[in-house]
Amino acid sequence: MLRVLLVEDSASMRAFVRTILTTSPALGEIEVAEAQSGFDALRLLPRGAWDLVITDINMPDINGLELIAFIKKSEAHKGTPILIISTASSERDRERGLQLGANGYLVKPFTAEALIEQTLAQIGTDASRGAHG
Amino acid sequence: MAEITDKAREEFFSEAQEIIETLSRNLLALDAAQKSGKEDPSLINEAFRAVHTLKGLAGLFGAIRLGAFSHRLEDLLDDLRLGRMDLRPEVLDVLFATVDAYGRILTIEKEGRDEDLPSVDELFRRLDRLGAAVERSVSPMGDYELDPGMLAVLTEYEEHRLRANIEQNLKLYRLRVQFDLSTIDKALDDMKERAKRHGEIITYLPTGEASSADAIELDLLVASRDDLATLIGTLGADNVVIEEIPRRRRSMLPSVAPVRGSSPGGAPVGKADPLILADGGAVDAAPSLRSLTQTVRVDIRKLDHLMNIVGELSIVRSSLSRIAERLRGEGARQLAAELMRLHRNFDRRLGEMQDGILEVRMVPLGQVFDRLARVVRQISRDLGKEIRLVITGAETEIDKLIVEELSDPLMHMIRNAIDHGIESAERRAEVGKPLAGTIALNAFQKGNHVMIEVEDDGRGIDEVALVEKAVESGKIAAAEASQLVRDEILALIFVPGLSTREQADDLSGRGVGMDIVKTNINKLGGVIDVHSETGIGTKMAITLPITLAIVSALLVRVHDQVFAIPLSTVSEALSFDAHGVRRVENREVITVRGSSLPICDLGRLLGLPEPHEERKRRFIVVAALGNRRLGLVVDHLYGQEDIVIKPLGSSLSRVRGFAGATELGDQRVGLVLDSGAVIEEVLSGAEAPRERLSLIHG
Numbered sequence: 001m002l003r004v005l006l007v008e009d010s011a012s013m014r015a016f017v018r019t020i021l022t023t024s025p026a027l028g029e030i031e032v033a034e035a036q037s038g039f040d041a042l043r044l045l046p047r048g049a050w051d052l053v054i055t056d057i058n059m060p061d062i063n064g065l066e067l068i069a070f071i072k073k074s075e076a077h078k079g080t081p082i083l084i085i086s087t088a089s090s091e092r093d094r095e096r097g098l099q100l101g102a103n104g105y106l107v108k109p110f111t112a113e114a115l116i117e118q119t120l121a122q123i124g125t126d127a128s129r130g131a132h133g
Numbered sequence: 134m135a136e137i138t139d140k141a142r143e144e145f146f147s148e149a150q151e152i153i154e155t156l157s158r159n160l161l162a163l164d165a166a167q168k169s170g171k172e173d174p175s176l177i178n179e180a181f182r183a184v185h186t187l188k189g190l191a192g193l194f195g196a197i198r199l200g201a202f203s204h205r206l207e208d209l210l211d212d213l214r215l216g217r218m219d220l221r222p223e224v225l226d227v228l229f230a231t232v233d234a235y236g237r238i239l240t241i242e243k244e245g246r247d248e249d250l251p252s253v254d255e256l257f258r259r260l261d262r263l264g265a266a267v268e269r270s271v272s273p274m275g276d277y278e279l280d281p282g283m284l285a286v287l288t289e290y291e292e293h294r295l296r297a298n299i300e301q302n303l304k305l306y307r308l309r310v311q312f313d314l315s316t317i318d319k320a321l322d323d324m325k326e327r328a329k330r331h332g333e334i335i336t337y338l339p340t341g342e343a344s345s346a347d348a349i350e351l352d353l354l355v356a357s358r359d360d361l362a363t364l365i366g367t368l369g370a371d372n373v374v375i376e377e378i379p380r381r382r383r384s385m386l387p388s389v390a391p392v393r394g395s396s397p398g399g400a401p402v403g404k405a406d407p408l409i410l411a412d413g414g415a416v417d418a419a420p421s422l423r424s425l426t427q428t429v430r431v432d433i434r435k436l437d438h439l440m441n442i443v444g445e446l447s448i449v450r451s452s453l454s455r456i457a458e459r460l461r462g463e464g465a466r467q468l469a470a471e472l473m474r475l476h477r478n479f480d481r482r483l484g485e486m487q488d489g490i491l492e493v494r495m496v497p498l499g500q501v502f503d504r505l506a507r508v509v510r511q512i513s514r515d516l517g518k519e520i521r522l523v524i525t526g527a528e529t530e531i532d533k534l535i536v537e538e539l540s541d542p543l544m545h546m547i548r549n550a551i552d553h554g555i556e557s558a559e560r561r562a563e564v565g566k567p568l569a570g571t572i573a574l575n576a577f578q579k580g581n582h583v584m585i586e587v588e589d590d591g592r593g594i595d596e597v598a599l600v601e602k603a604v605e606s607g608k609i610a611a612a613e614a615s616q617l618v619r620d621e622i623l624a625l626i627f628v629p630g631l632s633t634r635e636q637a638d639d640l641s642g643r644g645v646g647m648d649i650v651k652t653n654i655n656k657l658g659g660v661i662d663v664h665s666e667t668g669i670g671t672k673m674a675i676t677l678p679i680t681l682a683i684v685s686a687l688l689v690r691v692h693d694q695v696f697a698i699p700l701s702t703v704s705e706a707l708s709f710d711a712h713g714v715r716r717v718e719n720r721e722v723i724t725v726r727g728s729s730l731p732i733c734d735l736g737r738l739l740g741l742p743e744p745h746e747e748r749k750r751r752f753i754v755v756a757a758l759g760n761r762r763l764g765l766v767v768d769h770l771y772g773q774e775d776i777v778i779k780p781l782g783s784s785l786s787r788v789r790g791f792a793g794a795t796e797l798g799d800q801r802v803g804l805v806l807d808s809g810a811v812i813e814e815v816l817s818g819a820e821a822p823r824e825r826l827s828l829i830h831g
């Protein structure tokens with residue numbers, strides 16, 4: 001089973017991403033943990049291994065870039081692929097995220113197809129691969 | 134493929150509404166900060182983030198207008214937060230106007246309508262007229278020995294703030310802080326609050342070197358005017374290490390060694406339990422994917438549904454007690470006692486459930502007060518009157534549905550107060566008042582009621598002009614006018630079509646508006662009272678029930694009909710003595726403890742047929758709302774019961790005098806009296822109430 005950590009401060013955006021990921025037949029069985037801030041993400045991160053982290057950049061307190069840097073420094077999680085979701089206007093921030101080691105990005109608003117495609121690209125096409133398996 | 138469900142759409146609109154309210158609060162705080170000469174750049178950034186989120190969501194949910202508008206506004210806020218434009222007063226005005234525009238756009242998007250919004254188009258033009266942003270020269274950051282790792286994770290905004298602070302030649306500090314992950318939100322808020330007194334927190338970077346899995350270490354980059362010792366004084370603690378970030382050019386200055394901001398002998402920061410290591414993943418035996426968000430949004434109709442079930446359960450409860458009575462009567466005392474115990478237990482639990490549901494419906498009045506603060510700002514600018522708004526009791530809670538219905542009446546009252554109540558600055562100077570007028574908005578709970586007062590320190594209501602006008606427009610006869618007591622004169626402002634102004638202006642027009650205000654407050658089961666002192670000011674006091682969902686009522690019988698009178702409006706019940714009735718000014722009154730009480734035969738008021746046989750003992754229920762009291766003559770008192778009020782349905786919705794209907798325990802339906810309306814009707818006495826209230830045998 002896939003485990004995805006979703007970091008985003010908008011509840012509707014979280015619900016949207018979660019619905020797409022959990023209902024897509026292409027992704028198989030999947031668990032999506034939601035964090036509504038960088039701190040929430042730091043709290044959830046140690047709870048096991050993750051197949052993918054999807055994060056917003058513009059968040060209060062700990063921003064997405066700081067979260068990416070933290071994950072890439074961490075022994076346990078540095079291999080976890082990271083997908084940035086941000087708006088078109090945050091181009092510079094997105095570039096920084098990629099420099100810090102994020103693996104891909106989506107520009108809000110994105111389609112369900114684009115999200116699934118990016119998710120598959122990050123975790124590898126073999127959807128049966130899970131962090132525990 | 135995932136589709137956007139109705140539920141998701143509803144959540145989106147609900148979140149959008151919240152975001153707009155946040156934006157509004159930010160703007161008010163920004164305005165207040167500007168006025169007091171204090172700058173808080175984080176407020177602009179928060180406003181930016183709000184609009185930024187809104188734009189992203191609008192795109193997902195296909196809300197094109199919301200998206201386009203947010204996009205334009207986001208650009209402006211981005212320029213403001215990145216210092217490419219100054220926050221001039223006209224910019225702030227435009228920003229305030231966007232809140233109302235958002236409200237309009239949201240309504241249209243929600244209803245899926247496609248219509249022109251000229252006010253929004255105009256706002257677009259105003260946004261365009263604000264002028265172009267200017268690129269600022271970028272000041273170098275190389276002067277400071279900043280950690281490249283920290284610089285790499287700054288967002289564009291944070292980098293801008295860092296430069297802005299460096300331009301002001303402030304000192305930079307690194308605060309290395311250890312937090313417990315479980316309590317970080319509160320601890321950090323506390324830290325932010327204290328750090329704000331000295332300067333600005335530019336970023337928070339997790340170092341990844343926490344002492345345990347439950348802890349987190351953050352580097353805070355802080356810009357401040359104050360020196361190290363001062364910072365240590367306020368921010369120092371066992372878990373904090375403060376370091377000044379040295380400047381390169383002044384390398385002759387001794388570089389400051391890290392100072393532990395605590396008393397000597399404080400515990401070392403890195404006190405790690407050797408068994409729990411920083412990475413922690415292995416220690417957590419059962420990883421949980423529990424979401425950390427512990428809030429759900431609930432449609433209020435679902436709560437109404439639950440409340441209806443509670444109402445039906447209370448009918449079951451009454452039946453239980455009746456069966457117990459019957460059992461006792463038939464000699465099964467043991468069984469009756471057991472059933473009574475069960476009944477009491479059921480009763481208690483049902484009460485708890487009811488309270489629980491009610492609590493969920495409660496929201497703080499601050500929600501509507503925030504909107505009013507915006508209105509005050511707008512009107513005071515439009516009229517060129519300086520107004521100080523003082524709010525107390527914003528945390529007072531009241532039913533969500535009541536809050537929604539309150540904003541229009543309150544807005545109107547405030548408009549009136551500023552427009553007609555508060556004098557011009559010149560006039561105020563002449564009479565020795567402070568130049569800025571004060572509007573006080575006070576809320577507090579009083580028993581089962583919430584009181585809201587709108588008070589101004591203006592000129593007060595001109596009673597002479599008011600009476601003249603009422604006579605002139607034929608609302609009262611001249612002879613009657615001379616008989617009016619003070620409260621009755623002031624109550625004239627609620628008479629439809631009576632304005633004390635020669636010309637009604639587009640802003641308010643006191644007479645017209647106050648009549649509608651009063652009707653709306655009455656609809657909520659509340660009353661409004663007015664107090665005024667010439668030259669000192671006017672106070673309008675609204676008394677409202679805390680909730681609309683459920684009420685304790687006194688059940689009474691009039692002839693063969695059962696009525697429920699909300700207990701919150703009942704002050705006492707008395708035995709009726711027909712010999713004590715006097716007639717004063719066309720009104721029946723009795724004397725209770727030395728003062729006279731107007732009374733009214735409820736059966737006659739409602740047009741019920743007079744019974745043939747003579748009634749022996751009758752009762753008076755004294756209904757009181759605000760400072761008005763009325764004795765209602767009824768035939769029998771059944772006692773108190775909690776009832777769920779159900780609407781009368783569209784065909785009867787325009788009938789006045791009844792708040793709705795309720796199911797009684799014995800499968801019958803009783804009408805719920807709207808005490809406020811009945812008191813109004815009888816005490817105003819302007820027209821024969823019979824025609825307007827009678828419905829039962831109509």
